[in-house]
Amino acid sequence: xxxxxxxxxxxxxxxxxxxxxxxxxxxxxxxxxxxxxxxxxxxxxxxxxxxxxxxxxxxxxxxxxxxxxxxxxxxxxxxxxxxxxxxxxxxxxxxxxxxxxxxxxxxxxxxxxxxxxxxxxxxxxxxxxxxxxxxxxx
Amino acid sequence: xxxxxxxxxxxxxxxxxxxxxxxxxxxxxxxxxxxxxxxxxxxxxxxxxxxxxxxxxxxxxxxxxxxxxxxxxxxxxxxxxxxxxxxxxxxxxxxxxxxxxxxxxxxxxxxxxxxxxx
Amino acid sequence: xxxxxxxxxxxxxxxxxxxxxxxxxxxxxxxxxxxxxxxxxxxxxxxxxxxxxxxxxxxxxxxxxxxxxxxxxxxxxxxxxxxxxxxxxxxxxxxxxxxxxxxxxxxxxxxxxxxxxxxxxxxxxxxxxxxxxxxxxxxxxxxxxxxxxxxxxxxxxxxxxxxxxxxxxxxxxxxxxxxxxxxxxxxxxxxxxxxxxxxxxxxxxxxxxxxxxxxxxxxxxxxxxxxxxxxxxxxxxxxxxxxxxxxxxxxxxxxxxxxxxxxxx
Numbered sequence: 192x193x194x195x196x197x198x199x200x201x202x203x204x205x206x207x208x209x210x211x212x213x214x215x216x217x218x219x220x221x222x223x224x225x226x227x228x229x230x231x232x233x234x235x236x237x238x239x240x241x242x243x244x245x246x247x248x249x250x251x252x253x254x255x256x257x258x259x260x261x262x263x264x265x266x267x268x269x270x271x272x273x274x275x276x277x278x279x280x281x282x283x284x285x286x287x288x289x290x291x292x293x294x295x296x297x298x299x300x301x302x303x304x305x306x307x308x309x310x311x312x313x314x315x316x317x318x319x320x321x322x323x324x325x326x327x328x329x
Numbered sequence: 330x331x332x333x334x335x336x337x338x339x340x341x342x343x344x345x346x347x348x349x350x351x352x353x354x355x356x357x358x359x360x361x362x363x364x365x366x367x368x369x370x371x372x373x374x375x376x377x378x379x380x381x382x383x384x385x386x387x388x389x390x391x392x393x394x395x396x397x398x399x400x401x402x403x404x405x406x407x408x409x410x411x412x413x414x415x416x417x418x419x420x421x422x423x424x425x426x427x428x429x430x431x432x433x434x435x436x437x438x439x440x441x442x443x444x445x446x447x
Numbered sequence: 448x449x450x451x452x453x454x455x456x457x458x459x460x461x462x463x464x465x466x467x468x469x470x471x472x473x474x475x476x477x478x479x480x481x482x483x484x485x486x487x488x489x490x491x492x493x494x495x496x497x498x499x500x501x502x503x504x505x506x507x508x509x510x511x512x513x514x515x516x517x518x519x520x521x522x523x524x525x526x527x528x529x530x531x532x533x534x535x536x537x538x539x540x541x542x543x544x545x546x547x548x549x550x551x552x553x554x555x556x557x558x559x560x561x562x563x564x565x566x567x568x569x570x571x572x573x574x575x576x577x578x579x580x581x582x583x584x585x586x587x588x589x590x591x592x593x594x595x596x597x598x599x600x601x602x603x604x605x606x607x608x609x610x611x612x613x614x615x616x617x618x619x620x621x622x623x624x625x626x627x628x629x630x631x632x633x634x635x636x637x638x639x640x641x642x643x644x645x646x647x648x649x650x651x652x653x654x655x656x657x658x659x660x661x662x663x664x665x666x667x668x669x670x671x672x673x674x675x676x677x678x679x680x681x682x683x684x685x686x687x688x689x690x691x692x693x694x695x696x697x698x699x700x701x702x703x704x705x706x707x708x709x710x711x712x
Contacts, residue, residue, distance in 0.1 A: 228409070238403075245442050248376065252376040255376045255379070259373055262366070263367040263368070268368070272363070275360055279356045282351075285352040315356075323357065326382070
C-alpha cells in the first residue's frame with residue numbers, strides 16, 4: 192500500500208471510490224461468479240441429505256420408507272430441485288475452469304483446452320451412468 | 330529458509346479435492362435421490378439392495394470421501410464468499426472457526442454413520 | 448454512421464471538487480478512431496484542461512487504461528464505431544485512487560510488482576559469498592558457473608512462459624478483479640502472472656524466493672478464481688490461469704516441505 196501522503200497545494204486529494212456492497216449485481220459475470228460460489232451451500236445441503244438417507248437405510252426398512260415419503264414432500268422436492276440446478280452449475284463451471292489450472296502434456300505437445308473439457312465431461316457422464324447402474328440394481 | 334507455515338495451501342487442496350468429487354458424483358446422486366425417485370419417475374431401490382450396496386467397503390470409503398471433502402469444499406468457498414459478498418472480514422476468526430468447525434463435525438458424523446452405525 | 452458521438456467523461460479537479468462529476472463532449476465519429484482519439488480531439492480542440500494518460504496509442508505501452516462503458520479497456524483499443532451511436536461513458540480505471548480526471552494513482556501496483564522480483568534470479572554460485580545475505584535457500588545442487596555468461600534456452604522452454612511475458616502492466620486486470628476492489632492488500636493478477644513468467648523461465652532460479660511473498664494470505668490464496676482478469680486482459684496473458692497453476696505449485700511445494708522436511712529439494 193502506498194504511504195498516506197501529506198496533502199499540500201502540489202499534492203492534491205485523491206478520490207478513493209468505495210466499492211458498493213452490491214458490487215456483484217453490477218455485471219452479469221460478477222453475478223454468475225457469486226451464484227457459482229453459493230452453489231457450495233447446496234453441496235453442503237446435499238451432504239446432509241445423503242447422510243440422512245444413509246442413516247435411514249441403516250435403521251431399517253420402515254425408516255427407509257419414511258425417508259422416501261419425506262423426500263417427496265413438496266417443499267423438500269423444491270429444495271432438492273434447486274440443489275440439482277446449483278450443483279450441476281457447480282460441476283459445469285468447475286469442469287470448464289479446470290483446464291485453465293492444469294497444463295496437460297501428451298507426447299510433448301500441449302493438449303488443447305477443448306479436448307480436456309470434452310474428456311472431463313465424458314468421464315463425468317460415464318461415472319454418472321456407473322452410479323445409476325449401481326444404485327438401480329445390477 | 331523459515332517459511333511462514335500457513336494452512337492456506339492445505340485448505341485449498343482440500344477445497345479442490347472436494348470440488349472435483351462433488352462435481353463428479355453429486356449431480357447424478359441429487360438427481361436420483363432428490364428429484365427423480367421422490368417424483369416417482371423411477372421406483373426406488375429396494376431396502377435390502379441399497380443396504381447391501383452401502384455396506385460395501387468401497388462404497389463406504391467413496392461416500393465418506395465425498396461427504397468429508399465436499400464439506401471442506403463448502404467451508405473454504407463459503408468463507409471466501411462471506412469475505413467478498415458480505416465483506417465481513419473483521420469477523421475473520423469467527424468465520425474460520427464456524428466454517429471449518431462445521432466441516433470437521435460433519436466429517437466425523439459421516440464417518441460414524443458410514444463406518445460404525447451402518 | 449452518424450457524424451458525431453458524445454463522450455461522457457469523468458472530471459475530477461481536486462482543487463475545486465470533492466467528488467468526480469461528468470462532462471459531455473461531442474467528438475467526430477470517424478471509422479478508425481478509438482476513444483483515445485476522441486479524448487485527444489477534446490484536449491486539442493474542445494477543453495485543454497482534460498487530463499489523461501496515453502503514449503504509444505497502439506496497445507503496447509499499457510498507459511491508457513480506463514473504464515469505458517463500465518468495462519476496463521485500453522482507450523487506444525476501444526473503437527468509437529463499436530459504441531455508436533453512443534453516448535460513451537469514460538471513467539478512470541476502477542479500483543485505483545483518482546488523482547485528477549482520468550488519471551489514477553498506480554503506486555500500489557508498482558510496489559507489488561517489485562515485491563515479486565520480476566527479474567532473472569541467478570543461481571548463487573558455489574564459492575562465492577551470498578550477496579543477498581541472510582538465510583537464502585540455495586537452488587539445486589552446485590552447478591558451478593560455466594565459463595560463459597550466456598543462458599541457453601530452447602524454443603520449447605520459452606514456450607512455457609511466453610504467454611505470461613506478454614503482460615504490458617496496463618492494470619486492466621486489477622480494475623476487473625473484485626477481490627482487489629474489496630481488499631487492496633491483495634497482491635493482484637498481474638503481479639502473480641509476472642512472478643509465474645519468471646518462475647517458469649528455465650533461466651531463473653528464484654522460485655523459492657517468490658514463493659515466500661506469494662504464499663502469504665494476501666498473495667495467491669486471496670484469489671477466488673473469478674476469472675474477470677483474464678477476460679479484461681488485452682494481451683491474452685490469462686492471469687487467472689497463471690494464478691491457479693501457481694496455487695497448485697505452491698500447494699504441492701508446501702506438501703513436499705511438510706512431508707519431507709529436510710533435503711526435499
